[in-house]
Amino acid sequence: MDVKIEESWKTQLSSQFEQPYFQQLVQFVRAEYAAGTCYPPGSLIFNAFHATPFDNVKVVILGQDPYHDEGQAHGLCFSVNDGVAFPPSLQNIFKEIQQETGAPIPASGNLTRWAHQGVLLLNSMLTVRAHQAGSHQGHGWEQFTDAVISRLNEGREHLVFLLWGSYAIKKGALIDRTRHLVLTSAHPSPLSSYRGFFGNRHFILCNEYLIQHGKQPILW
Numbered sequence: 001m002d003v004k005i006e007e008s009w010k011t012q013l014s015s016q017f018e019q020p021y022f023q024q025l026v027q028f029v030r031a032e033y034a035a036g037t038c039y040p041p042g043s044l045i046f047n048a049f050h051a052t053p054f055d056n057v058k059v060v061i062l063g064q065d066p067y068h069d070e071g072q073a074h075g076l077c078f079s080v081n082d083g084v085a086f087p088p089s090l091q092n093i094f095k096e097i098q099q100e101t102g103a104p105i106p107a108s109g110n111l112t113r114w115a116h117q118g119v120l121l122l123n124s125m126l127t128v129r130a131h132q133a134g135s136h137q138g139h140g141w142e143q144f145t146d147a148v149i150s151r152l153n154e155g156r157e158h159l160v161f162l163l164w165g166s167y168a169i170k171k172g173a174l175i176d177r178t179r180h181l182v183l184t185s186a187h188p189s190p191l192s193s194y195r196g197f198f199g200n201r202h203f204i205l206c207n208e209y210l211i212q213h214g215k216q217p218i219l220w
Contacts, residue, residue: 001018001022001023001026005046005049005050006049006050006053006054007053008053008055009046009049009053009054011054012054012151012155013144013147013148016144021140021143022140022144024139024140025139025141028136028140029045029136029139032127032129032136033127036130037070037129038127038128038129038136039067039068039072039073039127039128040073041074044074044075045075045126045127046075046126047074047075047076048075048076048077048115048120048121048123049120051075051112051115051116052116052118052120052121054152054155055156057152057156057159058118058119058159058210058216058218059118059119059159059161059206059210060122060149060152060160060161061078061119061120061121061122061162061164062077062122062149062161062162062163062164062168062171063077063078063122063123063124064077064123064124064125064134064165064168065124065125065133065134065136065137066123066126066127066128067080067087067128068128068129068130068131068133068135069130069131070130072087073128074110075126076112076115076121077121077122077123078093078188079111079112079114079121080109081110082108082110083108084109085109086109087109088189089187089188089190089193090109090188092188092189092193092198093188094106094109095198096188096200096202096203097203099198100201100204101203101204101220114220117216117218118215118218119218122148123145124145124167124171125142126141126144126145145171146174149161149171149174149175150174153174153176153179153180156180158179158210158213158215159179159180159181160180160181160182160209160210161175161182161183162183162206163182163183163184163185164184164185164186164197165186165187165189165192166187168184168187169184172184181205181209183200183202183205183206185200203218203220207220
């Protein structure tokens, strides 16, 4: 199956594209997009991979599924298009960065600038039906994104994985902590941010680890 994904990722994930689960997933996603509004736009489903090729990845931030309201999702977890109001979780991410680094809260919630520095902004599910959170769970995306994490775990060294909330933390079972740094905390959602997201120092700890291993820190 010819999947329109960035070339280095196509090489890394080629075995997935031939598996029955992935072909069923493609059929499901095509049917969903034909039947009604889904996010992100079809051309941006694999945007995270285009923005951060395999060998460029330094950090992985794992989300759950895309924003499900109009104009928000563009294929990078937690990120929104320029000019779109910040969703609450993104507001809290920016607040924590400001607390840790003193950096002002940016004018735009578009995190493409992080992706181009090597931050893979990966949702566990890459599509969602409009206004129905979690509507594309259980159709194969989880298996695909597990494969993405496994390839990074095996094929790269000294990556930083930022896992926020119980859903993302469970994916951490795939990661060898002797090869990579795994940082976990509560989710930045307003429901949980005060239970351990605020004050987690993940952005500083991430950069300290990158510097220790001869990599450029992320300009958050």
